[in-house]
Amino acid sequence: MNYVNHTWTQSFILAGFTTTATLRPLAFFGTLCIYLLTLAGNMFIIVLVQADSGLSTPMYFFISVLSFVEIWYVSTTVPTLLHTLLHGCSPISSAVCFIQLYVFHSLGMTECYLLGVMALDRYLAICRPLHYHALMNRQVQLRLAGATWVAGFSAALVPSSLTATLPFCLKKVAHYFCDLAPLMQLACVDTGWHAQVHGAVIGIATGCNFVFILGLYVGILKAVLKLPSASSRAKAFSTCSSHVTVVALFYASAFAVYVGYPGSRPEGTDKLIALVYALLTPFLNPIIYSLRNKEVKEAVKRVTERIGTIWREL
Template sequence: MDRLNRTWPQTFVLTGFGAPGPVRPLAFLATLGVYVLTLASNSFIIVLVQADAGLSTPMYFFLGVLSFLEVWYVSATVPTLLLTWLRGRPPIPAAGCFLQLYAVHSLGMTECSLLAVMALDRHLAICRPLHYPALMSRKAQLGLAGAAWVAGFSAALVPAGLTAALPFCRKQVAHYFCDLAPLMRLACVDTAWHARVHGAVIGMINTCNFVLILGLYGGVLRAVLKLPSAASRAKAFSTCTSHVTVVALFFGSAFVVYVGLPGSQAEGTDKCIALVYTLLTPFLNPIIYTLRNKEVKRAVRRVIQQIRAILKGP
C-alpha cells in the first residue's frame, strides 16, 4: 500500500474538452441524448433477438452479443464525459481511473475479436452453406463468443497493468476518460519501452483480427462472384454490408489511436478520435444493422403484433 501511495496521486483530474461555458450545457444534453438512445437501441436488439424465433440464427446471436458488449462499452466512458461537460474538470480516484482504463481496453479488444467472429460466421454461411448448421452449432457459437471475451479481457491486463505500475508526477489527464496516451504523459519516467509494449499488444490484437476479417471477406467475395444470378449475389452481399461498415468505423479509429505508439499523438487528437469508437460506433451499430435489414423489420412487426394480442387479451 505504501508503494501505491508513493507512485499514484490520490486522484486524477479529467480535463475533457476545452469548450466555452455556454456550450457545455448543450454538449451535455446532446451527449446524454446519444447515450440514452445508444443504451435503448442496443438493449432493444438484445431483447428482440431473444424474443423472436425468426432471429434464432448464429448471425443474430452474435449481433445480440455485440449489442450487449456495446451497452457496457459506451457505459465505460460516457458517464465521465458527461461529468466533464457538467463539472468542468472532475476528479477521479486513482483506482477508479485504472479500472476504467482496463474496462475500456478489455471491452475494446473483445469487440475486435467479436467482429472477427462475426466475419467468420458470414464466411461459413456463404462459402460453406451445406456444412454451416453443423459448423456453427449452438456450442460453437457460445465457444467463439466466449473466446472473444476471454481474449479481450486477458490481453487488456498488459497495458493496464504496466500503466498502473508507473510513477506519476502530474494528475491532469488530457482526456474525458483514463486512456493510455494521456496517462503515460503524466509519468515521471521515460515511457518509450512501455509505449512499444502497448503498441505491440494492442497492435497485434487489432492487426490479427483485421487481417483475419480481410481474408474471410476475400473468400466471401470469391464465392459471391461465382453465384449464377445478380439477385443471388446482391442478397449475399446485403448480409455482409452492415458488418463491413461497422468494421471500417471501429478499426479505422482504433488503428489511428492505438496502433501507432501510444503517446505519439498530439494532445487533443486522440480524444476527438476516441469519440468515434466509444460513442459514435455504439450509437450507429443498431441503426446500421437494422436500417436495411428486412428480417429485423419483420421481427419487430411480429413482436408488436404479439404485444398487441397480449394487451387485447382472450
C-alpha cells in the first residue's frame, strides 16, 4: 500500500474526555484552578529558594530545578486539555502534535533523572557529611542539573522520532494530548516493533534510574540506622521523606501507563492515569515539599517578616 497521507502532511483531532455539556464547564474550571495553583506553587518554591539564604543548599537548589521542570511539564499538556474541555474535539497540526510528544517525554525523562540526582544528594549528605559540601559544590550542582536536561531531551528523541515517522491512516487521537500509545493506535502498520523499542528505551532509562535510587536509599537506611540517637535518626529520615513521596508518585503513575502493550488497557484508564502524572503530581509536589518540610516553613516565616519590615519602613 502507498501511504501518502501521513505524518507531517496531515493534522490530528484530539478527542479529549467525553464529558456532557453540563459537566464540561465544571471540569474546565476545576482543571484551570489546579493548573493555576500548580504554576503558583512551583513558582513560590523557586522564588522562596532564591529569596532566603537559609535555603541556599544543594537540596533546595535541586528542589527549585524540579519546580522549574514541573512548570514547563504541566504547561505542555494542560492548555491542550483546557482547550478540548472548552471546545470539544480539537484539531492539532502534526508538527505541533509531535513537538508536544517530544517535549512532554523529554521533560518527563528530565524529571526522572533529576529525582535520581536528588537521591544522590541525600545520600552524600547523610553518608558523607564531612565531605558533602566539597562533593556537592555549586559547580557540581549546575553540572548535574544540566546533565539531567541533556539526558532527558536525548532519551526522548528515539520514541518521539520513531512515532513521528509512522504512516497514519486515522486522525482521531483518543487522548487530550499527543502521547505514544494513542498515536501508535492510529498507524496503518503493525507497531509491535515500535512498542518494543519504546518500552526498551523508556524502561531502561526509568528502570535503571529507579534501581539507582533504591540502591542509594539502601545505603541511606544503613547509615541512618547506625546513628546513635533516635532524634538524629528521625532528623535524617525527615530530610528524605518528601523526596521519597515524590518518587513514589512519579514512578507509580509512570509504571501504570508505560508497563504493558499500548492499548492493552481500557481507553479511559490511560487518560485518567495521565491526569495523575501530567496534572496532579506537579500540583502536589510543591505541597509535599512545603507542608512536610520544617525548613521551608521557617523560610516562609523569615521572608514574610522581612517583607513586613520593608512595608513598615515605607
